[in-house]
Amino acid sequence: MQLRWAGRPLSGSAQLPASKSESNRALIIRALAGGGQLENLSDANDTELMQRLLATPLSADTLNAEDAGTVMRFLTAYLAVTGRQVLLTGTARMRQRPIGVLVDALRQLGARIDYTEQDGYPPLQLQGWEPQLDEQEPTELRVRGDISSQYISALMMVGNQLPAGLRLRLIGKVGSRPYIRMTQSLMQHFGGQCRDLGEVIEVRPQAYHSADYTIESDWSAASYWYAMVALGPAGSSITLPGLRQHSWQGDQAIVGIMAQLGVATEFNDNGVTLTQQPVSAGVEQDFTDCPDLAQTVAVVAAALGVPLVLTGLESLRIKETDRIAALQAELAKFGGALVDEGDERFRVPVAEFHVAGQTVETYHDHRMAMAFAPLALRGPLTVLAPTVVRKSYPQFWSELQKVGFEVSSQP
């Protein structure tokens, strides 16, 4: 995909996809609740896939979660407690993304699950569900919080299927906390009873009821438009409908982060309007709660020449690709860097940064494609394997075209 920008300030309005995180939780909870109308469900592949797999006939012997972490993790828990006997698999990369913490926890609750290849990784053969039916007290599990919050969300959503509920004691540093709170909020919306006491999460055996819910637009996807306003010519501005000031998505943190990197956010009735403002002299940001924003912010800081210190990147190595290695390789092509300072601290130093026809590799990672695309405002750029964006934002390239990017797939 070749991208070019004609040079005038960015303006207009861009359509965001709906949040895939909200969508995929709502789909699992609705399946357990037995009904409810979901408005504005995401058309992202991860969500369409979740819908398809939830609707697969019981006779199916294999389900493929492709490269979707939420689908793999949430469905594992859902299929386990609904007693399905099925093989759950995924792409080559998914088979390298760990799932042992979740499988161990589900086994303790009464699920029979076997690994068919490597212990601790998909594919999984689900063999049935035999919980302790005479439990009087909530079953208590110790669950690590430092690998993926998706295991915790998956367990929370099915916790009410246990006779006396579930108590999760979170061990170690807990990453992606806002996603756990989002799970709690959606469970409560469907009548679930869930208390988040910090280190302990309690889920009562209260059944879900059917409810309607309108999915908010995706704040992670919004981050790429923040990047475009930051990198666009003076006077650039963009309006993003469908975002709420009181959001369940932790990636709303982009508002505060980008305020330091030159973007002001104004909330209005229908969403936000982004305009330019002066940048800070330097930025230090912990991404523990918002790992999906790290790529966007690293690229913007490098291109603006604002020194950036990044912490909380631990989970980036086990996402769609090793995002730290991918960022290091691609930033280097422009003269930028992501320097590993040890002790889980990284730095984007100030460097001569030039955009002049480079080709960006995307490593099967939608966020690599979308985080680097805004650089096209600074010079011509080629992005390889551009269809990767379908995971979370299928309309990304057509939205770029609508606001005036020249987008061409000619070689």
Ligand SMILES: O=C(O)C1=C[C@@H](OP(=O)(O)O)[C@@H](O)[C@H](O)C1
């Ligand atoms: O629960 C969710 O919807 C998500 C949680 C995060 O993953 P981790 O908990 O693995 O950090 C995030 O990176 C992912 O894109 C979506």
Ligand SMILES: C=C(OP(=O)(O)O)C(=O)O
């Ligand atoms: C990490 C991501 O997704 P998942 O873990 O659900 O595959 C993401 O969308 O950036």
